[in-house]
Amino acid sequence: MRPIDALVNALPEGRVLTDPDVIDSYARDRTFLEPGKPLGAVLATSRDDVVTTLKWATEHRVPVVPRGGGTGLAGAATAGDGSVILSVARMTAIKELSPADEIAVVEPGVITADLDRAAREHGLMYAPDPSSYEISTIGGNLATNAGGLRCVKYGVTRDSALGLEVVLADGRILETGRRTMKGVTGYDLTGLFVGSEGTLGVITSATVRLRRAPDKPPATFAAEFGSLRDAGAAVSAIMAAGCQPSLMELLDRATLEAIDDWRNIGLETSTIAMLIGQSDASDSESVVKRMEQLCVDNGASFVAVSSSPQETEELIGLRRMAYDAKERMGACLVEDVCVPRSVLPDMIMAIEAAAVRHGVKIATVAHAGDGNLHPVFIFEHGMAEPPPEVWAAADEVFKHALGLGGTLTGEHGVGLLKRRWLGLEFGPVAQEMQQGIKAVFDPLGLLNPGKAI
């Protein structure tokens, strides 16, 4: 019997897909990368399905690629030849939501925005909100340590992760962390799994922290600038002034053009960059006034405060559609560098210079308040690989970010796409420790091989 037939027999009927045309869509994430030819895709609906799949994989030495919503931008959920995809997207139960303890216990396939909506019914919120929050899953967010728009004030996914249930490569079940706000018993295994990109185990349940939702809608402003550098300087000034925005997003001209081309937003020719900022503090109106003034002081040509929740929603909606708009222009290589906030203008200049020097189109959007920039290198649709000038420009941008004390990836993870630069950020000792950790959890190297480290 072929190993895949043994898996089909071991799981309840209908759990395993083997038609190559059908499984192809489960083999990709949102990058341009072409997957290999996996043996099949498991659509798990319970922890038992995950345990059965991983025990089978260990017995037959088959690599397993865990998968949530498939919205990743690093190639981390791209399936290789001879692997099995393990999708937990159908595990969507919110098992507990405790207003008293301000926590939720959820299965990994819960869509991020669904958890936030459920929390709002109790006056709470789930803070991490990647732009993809209507299509990404909590399991995927944990495995990539996803950031988002509100993270500038409330922290990234790691800051909301309290405890996990994980199925290890050999099928054993590991419980990590706790449901309390504090706790230091033993090593922080929860933190270790957050951002591990499916290389250490498969998350089947998560206890996450909720927070009080602000009791009134946030105050929001948009500012337009004639130069990207000025917009970056405004962000640095706002953060240095201690305004504590609850959102601080930057869009460059190329991004705004992509959105305008799609949704006709009436983009002015003089607008080179737009900053969208928000405060949800109790004195949000006066905080936004201070932020507006700092934008003017740093060269903003136009500043306006949103006049209604609907206008705010439309404005934030523009930001959330940025990546989809760019995908309409061509294939995208997305970078995710993060630099100390004080050097944001310097990083922005370096990206602009790399675009000119290498003659490539770069459209940048940034969680600017976190110093986290997404220069998106756009090349022709249908090319199997970015052309050499795109790789050269990407290389320059990564190296510049590291030179400024930054990191290769603020929130998307390493996946397949950033492995070639890992050695620049890690020294040999750190690399050896990372490999050692992988060997403890997954001695046969079956979980998402070739990704992340």
Ligand SMILES: Cc1cc2nc3c(=O)[nH]c(=O)nc-3n(C[C@H](O)[C@H](O)[C@H](O)COP(=O)(O)OP(=O)(O)OC[C@H]3O[C@@H](n4cnc5c(N)ncnc54)[C@H](O)[C@@H]3O)c2cc1C
């Ligand atoms: C339009 C758009 C906007 C985006 N905006 C943001 C943003 O603002 N911030 C941000 O951080 N990211 C953003 N992303 C990237 C992406 O949405 C995030 O990385 C997200 O966390 C991936 O979640 P997913 O459920 O789609 O995971 P997948 O893409 O399915 O998987 C991602 C990684 O997680 C692993 N994984 C998934 N589920 C599990 C599990 N249960 N156990 C173990 N490993 C698992 C996979 O093996 C893979 O390594 C955006 C993507 C798009 C398309």
